[in-house]
Amino acid sequence: MADTAATTANTAHETGAGVPKRDFMKLLAGAGAAVGLGAIAWPLIDSMNPAQDVLAMSSTEVDLKPIVAGQAITVLWRGKPIFVRHRTAAEIKEAADVNVSELRDPQTDAARVQKGHDTWLVVVGICTHLGCVPLGNKPTDPRGEYGGWYCPCHGSQYDTSGRIRKGPAPLNLAVPDYAFENDTKIKIG
Amino acid sequence: MVGLHKSEFANPVVNWIDQRLPLFSMMKNEYSSFPTPKNFNYFWNFGALAMINLMIMVATGVFLAMHYTPNTAMAFDSVERIMRDVNYGWLLRYVHMNGASMFFIVVYIHIFRGLYYGSYKNPRELLWMLGVVILLLMMATAFMGYVLPWGQMSYWGATVITNLFSAFPVVGESIVTWLWGGFSVDNATLNRFFSLHYLLPFVIIAVVFLHVIALHITGSNNPLGIEPKGPQDTIPFHPYYTIKDSVGMCVYLTVFAILVFFAPNFLGHPDNYIPANPLATPADVVPEWYFLPYYAILRSVPNKLIGVLMLFGSIGVMFILPWLDTSPVRSARFRPIYRQLIWVFVIDCLVLGYVGAKPPQGSILLIGRVATAYYFLHYLVILPLLGKLERPLPLPESISQPVTRGGGPLPAGAAATPMEKV
Ligand code: HEM
Ligand code: FES
Numbered sequence: 042m043a044d045t046a047a048t049t050a051n052t053a054h055e056t057g058a059g060v061p062k063r064d065f066m067k068l069l070a071g072a073g074a075a076v077g078l079g080a081i082a083w084p085l086i087d088s089m090n091p092a093q094d095v096l097a098m099s100s101t102e103v104d105l106k107p108i109v110a111g112q113a114i115t116v117l118w119r120g121k122p123i124f125v126r127h128r129t130a131a132e133i134k135e136a137a138d139v140n141v142s143e144l145r146d147p148q149t150d151a152a153r154v155q156k157g158h159d160t161w162l163v164v165v166g167i168c169t170h171l172g173c174v175p176l177g178n179k180p181t182d183p184r185g186e187y188g189g190w191y192c193p194c195h196g197s198q199y200d201t202s203g204r205i206r207k208g209p210a211p212l213n214l215a216v217p218d219y220a221f222e223n224d225t226k227i228k229i230g
Numbered sequence: 231m232v233g234l235h236k237s238e239f240a241n242p243v244v245n246w247i248d249q250r251l252p253l254f255s256m257m258k259n260e261y262s263s264f265p266t267p268k269n270f271n272y273f274w275n276f277g278a279l280a281m282i283n284l285m286i287m288v289a290t291g292v293f294l295a296m297h298y299t300p301n302t303a304m305a306f307d308s309v310e311r312i313m314r315d316v317n318y319g320w321l322l323r324y325v326h327m328n329g330a331s332m333f334f335i336v337v338y339i340h341i342f343r344g345l346y347y348g349s350y351k352n353p354r355e356l357l358w359m360l361g362v363v364i365l366l367l368m369m370a371t372a373f374m375g376y377v378l379p380w381g382q383m384s385y386w387g388a389t390v391i392t393n394l395f396s397a398f399p400v401v402g403e404s405i406v407t408w409l410w411g412g413f414s415v416d417n418a419t420l421n422r423f424f425s426l427h428y429l430l431p432f433v434i435i436a437v438v439f440l441h442v443i444a445l446h447i448t449g450s451n452n453p454l455g456i457e458p459k460g461p462q463d464t465i466p467f468h469p470y471y472t473i474k475d476s477v478g479m480c481v482y483l484t485v486f487a488i489l490v491f492f493a494p495n496f497l498g499h500p501d502n503y504i505p506a507n508p509l510a511t512p513a514d515v516v517p518e519w520y521f522l523p524y525y526a527i528l529r530s531v532p533n534k535l536i537g538v539l540m541l542f543g544s545i546g547v548m549f550i551l552p553w554l555d556t557s558p559v560r561s562a563r564f565r566p567i568y569r570q571l572i573w574v575f576v577i578d579c580l581v582l583g584y585v586g587a588k589p590p591q592g593s594i595l596l597i598g599r600v601a602t603a604y605y606f607l608h609y610l611v612i613l614p615l616l617g618k619l620e621r622p623l624p625l626p627e628s629i630s631q632p633v634t635r636g637g638g639p640l641p642a643g644a645a646a647t648p649m650e651k652v
Contacts, residue, residue, distance in 0.1 A: 089408055089409075091412045091413065091418070092418070117508070119414065121413055121414045122509050167414075170534065171389070171390040171393045172389040172392075172393040172396075173515065174511045193512075193513055194390070194511060194515050196590075209534065
């Protein structure tokens, strides 16, 4: 009996309007399974993103007093080196005088420092090519042709505003989010 | 098919098991009586050697992992402890370290064999592509393994290579942050690399299985590049090739032992014995020797994104090689021009390796660019055209023929269909 019923039903599906309905059910089931798989996969994938504690450790304070003009220091923020440079008047002028349209990544010096604090340049000390730390903070380091930083990995050169001037790096050294807490202290992040 | 397997083993215990789970029959069919072309040369040792090497890596790796600590504060010291305090730790580590180099030597020769004798051609395309997958997995495994000791080269190698993904527009930065699990290569990165470094070798084992299954469907190629015509052209794998493989294995183990016992750090970089320092990049960051040609390709392109795409493309072209090479003749022995150009290609790869080790300036940069261009020229232009232009030599009638009759020219029609179908 059941057999006959099934056969009749099958024939109905094969000949009648039942076929598109079955196709639709198959599609629906397939789509449902895909959504389900995605929902399972996402927690796995997202677990590899920065965890809450990593995100929480995201600000660093820097005391600017000990840094004399012409000197730069490296501090660690989110595991990355940050360059804090006390620029001399000559260096600031050099950075401001550049014709912006000639730059690979055009940006004025004023856009890279904070208003009223242009003696202080704060940049992420990571070469925008493939992530090496450029040289130039220690007095003995080479600073490249533009007086900023020189990357030992593939020879990128940055100017006194941390802008890319020569070599394979595509972008200027990034400027992190930071704020002056007072005249001698900044908070990065 | 339901019912017990018909087993021919005399031993009753073996027979009982084999009826229910025909493992013994499988081993016998696939490895013992497996009909194999009788004209293999020593190039055909390298698949078996790669299999041995893989087992050595897993064995030493599992024991290293019993003493290794995947934490940025302790990783370097735990490796030094393995070297100094753990019983035979130095041996485990040096075998594992040089084993990675041996693995790439063996696999590169294995690949060269495929290129020279046309083993990637119909019907072995999928077999070849599975091989390329294994190569990619090996590269990922070796890269992540090299990060584990957390020396300067570990750290900066990891930084430079993961940063490759930042070249992709829009999503690049998020991918890199995701790979790192933070905002720089750090503890989260080291932990996941250890997890994956443990996992991937087992994925490799699985793909090797598929590789071997595909091999046993098509059968092996051979130095003449023509299919066996019948039983007169084949011999059973055991004992003939088990013996031949054993000879090769002795030579391989000798080279391996010389490296491990007399020059364990010869292929490594001394900077990796300096603990990782996220604030100071070493004067020149170079990868392990087996990655140098790819590194040279990356650095010879001035544009970051295109450089990265060419790097991936250099493996990508290997994937589609079966369709790039239009010649129906497999073995280079019967391809007078290809037989010379394949050596030019080998030299090109060696030049790329040399360039990858040097700072990219002046003439080195120029040589690197020419060698990179030639690499792609070989795959994308020379191989497709050569198949059409080259006039192959006449193929022998069968594997037995060249021995007994000197391999004279084939009768009419042979040149039109030089690669026969079985
Ligand atoms: C495809 C096979 C494998 C390759 C190519 C490979 C490659 C490497 C390499 C290049 C290193 C760095 C050696 C050094 O400079 O010290 C390494 C380290 C390590 N590997 Fe593997 N490996 C493989 C399989 C395994 C397996 C199966 C395990 C098991 C868990 C393992 C566990 C380790 C451990 C714990 C280290 C860190 C200790 C050390 O640096 O010597 N590896 N591996
Ligand atoms: S990482 Fe700085 S130039 Fe390549």
